[in-house]
Amino acid sequence: MTRGQRLKIYVIILLIIIPVFLSGCWDSIQLDKLSIVSGLGWDINLDTGDVTLTYQSIVPSQIKSTSSTSGSGEQKGGGALNTIQLDHSTGSSPYDALSRYTQHGSRIPYYRHTQVFIFGKDGAEQGIYPFIDTVARNPAGRPNILMAVSEKKASDILGVQNGMESIQAIGMAEEIKLSAAFSKYPEVTFLEFANRLMSKTTAPIAPMIGIFLETGPDGKKIQKIRITGTAVFKGDSMIGQLNERESSGLLWAINKIKKGFVMIPEASLEIVRAKSKIVPELQDDKIEITIEIDEESNLIEYKGRKDLTADIVQELEKGQAKEIKSQVMAAVEKSFSLDADVFGFGDAVHRKYKNEWKNLKPMWDEVYPNIKVVVKVKTHLNEIGDVNKALMKK
Amino acid sequence: MLDLLLKKLHFQKMSNNNSKKASEQHDSPVYLSKNLEENLKILREVLGQSSDVIIRDMKIGTNLNVAAAVIYIDGLVDRDLVNHHILQPLMSDLQLIKDNVGQNHSNLIDFIKSSVLTVGQIIGTEDIDGVIANVLTGHTAILVEGVNQALLIDAKGWETRSLEEAKNELAIRGPRISFNETLRTNTALLRRIIRDPGLTFESLQVGERSKTDIAIVYIKGIIEDSLVEEIKQRLKRINTDVILDIGYIEQYIEDNPLSLFSTIGNSERPDVVAARVLEGRAAILVDGSPFALTAPMILIEGFQSVEDYYARPYFASFIRWIRFLAFVLSAFLPAIYVALMSFHQELLPTPLLITVAAAKEGIPLPVGVEAIFMIILFEILREAGLRMPRTLGQAVSIVGALVIGQSAVAAGLVGAPMVVVLATTAIASFVAPSQADLGALLRIILVSVASFMGLFGIVIISLEILSHLASLRSLGVPYLSPLAPLNIRGLKDTLVRAPLWTMDSRPEPLDSPNTRRQSPDQMPQPPKTKPNKGES
Amino acid sequence: MIALFMIGSAMLALWPIPGLVRKRWWKELICFAVLWSMGFIFSVMLSMRINLPPITTIINKYITGMFGI
């Protein structure tokens, strides 16, 4: 090897090493310097207009101790909040509040694993655009973080220890997902929320979370959280909410039914497959929307005490269709009264009639409550269960 | 051939300042004189007073009137052979012959050669340097008074290790045998597998003082000729004292000696070497080394195991992928872990992150330092386990298991996840043992870069490695072939191990003049069905 | 920072120059030296926070002005 070659090799090594090592670790941060924020709550003080952010952060050392002494499970459900820690900070804007975290935290908050954003009802009614903007602008805001509105202040909800999960926010996210999986309330990610916000006509929605009290085994009251409804937004501010029935009606209409149950007076049916379609029809200035629902179900509960016959099955199918229809209509009525297009009828019209849409769009608020909605439900009962006769006849 | 050796010998003598006299004497070939005493004097002078040099004076002939001498090196010759087939015929059998071969000395030596000695290979030489060189390699020389010619008898025989089972390249199916340290044995092992007349062992001697025998193995007609020439050129360029092992040769003839990657393969198994030679490669055998070098080598060879070809194709392909995966894991896993833990925490699924964060709590070292500490600890343990006498190995493993596995975690020096990562890495690195040292180097480089730049650093270094690999050639064959440059047919033995009957041609990058290695369409077919006995 | 650039650039210069001088490739050496010194001056300016003109922005302004997009 000649001297030149050797020199070259040294130079290559230096050229590679020097930038790498001098560059140091600008972005390197150890896990024990981070406070992993699992849930973030947003409240507005109605008097001052100040924003209060509530961080629910994970306390790793506690998780370590609970997992190593796994016997102490009975503490959960009403026990002390040891795996999470709540912090509040107040500022004039979301980022102002975020920046004040440094005043009371020992670790840098880390938002890339946040599971839910909770908006206090008061705050949501004031408009949450500043927060949405911050999340969308910031690379830490992932598109599939769940959004929810709390009946009370978000800071209260985030403090309630919830069931089996050691991290409350994860539990809450799972709860929302479960309720959506069983077609009770919608599961709304940040991306969906932002998309509805962007469409100008479609109203954003989010599930609502409330606290209820339960009597524990030792007679003490235990706080638990439950999903109670669907918040309806107009633009970025909340204007009303749908109850349980209306919420599932909404889900039927926007094709978000996965599994779940339909209860009719004589029986309960388990949904196997459901599909819906919003078909707009534009004639002159009249808009007619047809919601076509196609559903298949299994029978899982029959109170009739009769042997099943084809007639009864047909009756059940009809009853089911009626029930679904009434749910959807309830949601439609409510949305008309709120004048909020939660179903995305506007977008459906846009998709089909893009030229006419230009005129319709500015006056959608006036047009919307006058839309004629027709619900067509096709149901089919597949299975009747493991028994084919009633166990006890009338 | 001999000329070449002599030239080398002279060159060495000339450069040898210690024996100036000798160098003056041997400037030009020195021939034997007819005077035995004189010959022996020169020999004694050159070979010195070494105790293993045996010069046996004797009188031979019917009347015991001819002085002669047998010269050999004790330990290099088969004593039985020398005693019974050289000394005995010379000293006693020759007496019994009443013929009048008597006084004519030149007749005598021809007679000895043709009728007396009962050994196989005998050559005559008139050159004293030739005598010395051959005696040093284990020949036995006979000098007779009045004759300027010496007989060199091949009666080599020394203690060797017996043939043993392969220790490094294990296979469940397939032959067990491996090379040993004797060149002849090794060539015989190959010859027994390939009985093709084209199989050629070309001999060279390398090493100014060691004069180690080297054989280049190839099959005429299958190998591309320029390849052999190139290897010969590179071997001839070597000018060093001694070749102790084949590793010396490897380092002297590599294409890119500064690369992390070895561009010359090695194997201790005759079947592997035979297979590679039959693909159109050359092998190099060195006396004294139980390994053979094979060249050219491509990257993929490191991940092929001999057993791939003995087992059925599906599992072989699967295992080959496992080997790739294991290598990638062994090189990249700690680096990726470090990058994820200190830069990209968002890339871990949340539950995993929480678990890891809990384990990381209270550990004082940054992950990068932790990883480097553990890697070095592991390498120390591995080295200790290797070098330690067998009986102490157990102690090492106990201490290692305790130190790494238990105490470090319990003391809160390293996190449990890091131990899991390192253990996975360590096990993965044993899957492709030939690449283990490479994996260790890459691992430490990547971990250092990852702890400074995260995934970006890892990718940048990987790109540099890739571009380096793409630029490597082994004796003109691109190192990454058949992947890049792409050779679809070559992929049959790269990404999968296709059934043997589909691999009709030799690897294309080797440019073999005889590309076809079997007739196509050999897929086994069941016999055209005769009606089943039971049914008819 | 400036010192870093100096070291880096000096090493960069060390790389090909010996080979070029040995081969007596003067033309290449001049080319290298010109480009290298340009890079050196610019990087020193950068590290001293002297703003260089944003070329792309200028091109963009010119083009959009010309075509009135």
Next chain:
Amino acid sequence: MLLEKGKISNFQLSVLIVGFVFGSSVIIPPGQGAGHDAWIACALGLMEGLLIVWIFTALAKQFKDKTIVEINSLVYGKILGKCISVLFIWYLFHLGALVLNNYARFFKLEIYPATPKAVGLLLVMLVCASTVGRGIEVLARCGLILAPLTLLVAVTDTLLVIPHIDLKNLLPILDVPIRKLLFVSHGTASFPFAETVAFLMVLAFVDKPEKGPSAVSRGLLISGFIFIMVAVRNAAVLGQMGTVYNYPTYIAVQVIDIGDIFNRLEALVAINLITMGFIKISILLYGTVLGLAQVFNLRSYRPIILPVGILMVILALTNVGNTLEMLEFASKGYSIYAVPFQIGIPLITLVIAKLRKLPPKGEVNS
């Protein structure tokens, strides 16, 4: 004096084209300006791109074994030819700086907010420079390994994101005004498809030059189809937000969540960006230094790789004031700025060469 002794096969050329076209478009999918009609813009842009490819490959086919610099010297004469060559080389150089700038902005925003841009760019540049120094063959081999991996990742990402796809988001088709659509699709043609004009520096080293055009268009088609797929995917997954995000692909992949395990895969996109950007930057750097070496009649292009690379990094660091100006340029100015280089120089050169009946028949055969 041969500056480049390597030869690449036509297949390798196609693969390089794929890698090059992917380049920084891995994260900035073409046609974003057309909203959910991006895929139409993409398809139209692909067609225009093929047209442009036809022009410059015809030129390269006319002059086998000649790079654009040598062609220019033949067609326009020594002085004028070299002036035009320098213009073309400036384009390659500037384009390289733009790609580097994209690179730096992405990493600065999404992954390494605290690390100075210069460090990352210098590292990338070092790797590119060392690869360029090893010649076009090595670059082609790297492409052979990297491009299929990228394709695989792009397709896998798309498959994994299928549960989140809502094809309704693509409706109504042709929602944007035609004029805007055409402008955007021309923008799509100029970035990235017609940027393959840089291969005028590479086509000379293809082993079967008569099949060069088909190899280039094949590569363009493959990457074009992937882009159409990506455009459909992004629009269908992200809906209207797809038009707002700077890096929609990166966000679309973040949506993936299969069984709570296969999630947070966006690193794959970032890795794709590094690898494909590596190929694009390397080719542009290669074109620049080779062109410069030919203009100045150097005996080797290797000594000037690093200085040119450093200059490219400096240009990348200074060429725009802020991200907004860059987006402005990418969506408006660039599609016009690129026309003289992508269409003008090859077309005019081709026409003049045809008129002057260059190259003379005998020379080609030799």
